[in-house]
Amino acid sequence: MPPGPLGLPWIGNRHELPAIKPWKKFAEWSKRYGPVTSIFLGSTPVIILGTAQPAWDLLEKRSDIYSSRPRFVVAGEILSDNNRGLMLPNNEPWRRWRKVLHSGFHAKKAESYTNIQSLESKLLMQQILDDPKNYERHLQRYAASVVVSVSYGKRIDSVDEWIVKENMESMDYLTSVNIPGKYIVESWPWLLKLPRSLQWFRKEPEIRRQRDVNFLMYLLNDVKNRMKNGTVPDCLTAQTISNMDKLGMKEIEVAYAVSSPFGAGIETTAGTLTIFILAMLHFPEVLKKAQKELDSVIGFDRMPEFDDKESLPYIRAIVNETLRWRPVPILGGTPHAAISDDVYNEMFIPKGATVFANFHGIMQDPGMFPDPESFLPERFIDSPNPRLRDFDLPFGFGRRICPGMHLALNSIFINVSRLIWAFDILPALDKNGKEVIPDSHNFTNGFNSRPVSFDCRLLPRNGKTTACIEEEWQAAKTRLEDWR
Numbered sequence: 443m444p445p446g447p448l449g450l451p452w453i454g455n456r457h458e459l460p461a462i463k464p465w466k467k468f469a470e471w472s473k474r475y476g477p478v479t480s481i482f483l484g485s486t487p488v489i490i491l492g493t494a495q496p497a498w499d500l501l502e503k504r505s506d507i508y509s510s511r512p513r514f515v516v517a518g519e520i521l522s523d524n525n526r527g528l529m530l531p532n533n534e535p536w537r538r539w540r541k542v543l544h545s546g547f548h549a550k551k552a553e554s555y556t557n558i559q560s561l562e563s564k565l566l567m568q569q570i571l572d573d574p575k576n577y578e579r580h581l582q583r584y585a586a587s588v589v590v591s592v593s594y595g596k597r598i599d600s601v602d603e604w605i606v607k608e609n610m611e612s613m614d615y616l617t618s619v620n621i622p623g624k625y626i627v628e629s630w631p632w633l634l635k636l637p638r639s640l641q642w643f644r645k646e647p648e649i650r651r652q653r654d655v656n657f658l659m660y661l662l663n664d665v666k667n668r669m670k671n672g673t674v675p676d677c678l679t680a681q682t683i684s685n686m687d688k689l690g691m692k693e694i695e696v697a698y699a700v701s702s703p704f705g706a707g708i709e710t711t712a713g714t715l716t717i718f719i720l721a722m723l724h725f726p727e728v729l730k731k732a733q734k735e736l737d738s739v740i741g742f743d744r745m746p747e748f749d750d751k752e753s754l755p756y757i758r759a760i761v762n763e764t765l766r767w768r769p770v771p772i773l774g775g776t777p778h779a780a781i782s783d784d785v786y787n788e789m790f791i792p793k794g795a796t797v798f799a800n801f802h803g804i805m806q807d808p809g810m811f812p813d814p815e816s817f818l819p820e821r822f823i824d825s826p827n828p829r830l831r832d833f834d835l836p837f838g839f840g841r842r843i844c845p846g847m848h849l850a851l852n853s854i855f856i857n858v859s860r861l862i863w864a865f866d867i868l869p870a871l872d873k874n875g876k877e878v879i880p881d882s883h884n885f886t887n888g889f890n891s892r893p894v895s896f897d898c899r900l901l902p903r904n905g906k907t908t909a910c911i912e913e914e915w916q917a918a919k920t921r922l923e924d925w926r
């Protein structure tokens with residue numbers, strides 16, 4: 443097995459792994475033992491990949507071995523009845539689920555959503571203009587509305603809408619049951635052989651499951667009804683319902699599949715945009731340089747559009763650097779699992795091993811990203827490294843790579859370019875008028891890690907850009923009505 447810290451009988455290295463921000467410990471171990479490290483959590487072998495190369499070598503090049511997931515007894519099997527593809531092993535139902543998401547969000551298909559993304563982004567700019575203090579809430583609304591629009595053909599006016607709240611509660615519950623060590627059945631799955639009435643751990647997740655099913659079926663049936671009336675815009679659910687027979691999927695499978703962007707696409711997108719703002723507070727020279735590019739390519743009489751992407755290399759590099767500097771899916775997303783024994787660089791990796799591509803270490807590897815703590819978009823410009831020219835590392839690996847990658851990149855590009863074009867992004871001032879720069883390491887715990895809320899000033903750059911935002915918003919308002 444790869445080198446790693448010696449564990450104790452039965453518990454392995456569990457006692458050494460903190461519940462808060464375990465990725466830091468992972469990175470520490472990678473530094474000490476090398477880019478491929480092994481530990482044991484209970485009796486499960488866990489492989490930690492600390493740099494990008496072994497992650498590509500294993501999770502991408504050997505994806506026939508490493509595209510599975512570890513077993514999630516409570517969250518995946520009991521709570522979700524094996525309907526949440528993110529937690530499914532590499533099996534036939536996962537492939538059907540993946541097909542739905544691929545056909546809904548592949549690069550070409552994602553282009554068809556740029557219209558709604560641009561309209562929602564115009565609303566976002568207007569909201570930030572009117573109420574800059576609550577910028578984080580506006581970013582979350584943007585991300586939620588895009589995801590619900592492309593999934594269910596219906597937009598979101600406020601993060602307080604019941605659909606968003608119900609989804610958040612469901613996701614919070616899912617995360618709360620997915621804590622290693624919380625349920626003994628995860629380590630002793632033989633408990634599932636007990637008579638059902640004796641499986642004490644089932645009761646609460648099964649109640650929650652019924653609530654999830656009711657919610658997801660309501661959303662599915664709502665789209666069905668609107669399809670009958672001819673009032674639903676093109677969206678993932680409508681496409682999938684039309685293809686249901688061909689896909690060979692049951693209604694409940696479809697209901698869960700089309701809801702996956704809900705869990706995977708809101709926090710990641712909104713969190714990344716917040717990280718961009720945090721980076722601009724720490725690296726004001728990057729903001730200045732980006733404004734210079736926008737001023738010469740766009741000017742002040744119109745907003746940046748998707749068509750401008752090719753002419754804005756520095757903005758594209760900022761998008762990449764934001765995803766690298768502080769990745770939201772800090773542990774590389776959900777871990778992968780090996781379905782057969784393997785040998786890599788003379789190290790044995792056993793069947794059933796859980797594999798983490800620890801983004802906290804990978805994205806801070808000075809070998810690949812010199813001076814990794816600095817926010818340097820230049821590292822992506824004219825790079826001879828094809829992996830940096832086409833930077834998909836933040837979206838994971840192989841057959842499990844994020845299916846929402848193109849949608850996410852479009853959301854980040856359009857909003858980063860418009861925020862830079864329209865606003866000066868400055869630190870908040872304390873009561874003595876002194877600038878307060880938030881800690882660039884103060885991030886939340888959890889699978890998705892985003893900055894702890896911080897204040898900043900988003901000041902309109904000039905009258906022309908402000909007038910342009912207001913004008914564009916007036917025009918966008920009526921067009922957004924199509925997505926009610």
Ligand code: HEM
Nearest residue numbers: 528703706707710711771774775837838839842844846850
């Ligand atoms: C900045 C935004 C985003 C980032 C950084 C991100 C990143 C990731 C990562 C790292 C993974 C794990 C891949 C792996 O296991 O190797 C993942 C999986 C996934 N993402 Fe995203 N994602 C983002 C946005 C989205 C959006 C907008 C959607 C939906 C439209 C989405 C849907 C998914 C799904 C469904 C999976 C699970 C795939 C599977 O298990 O087969 N993501 N994402």
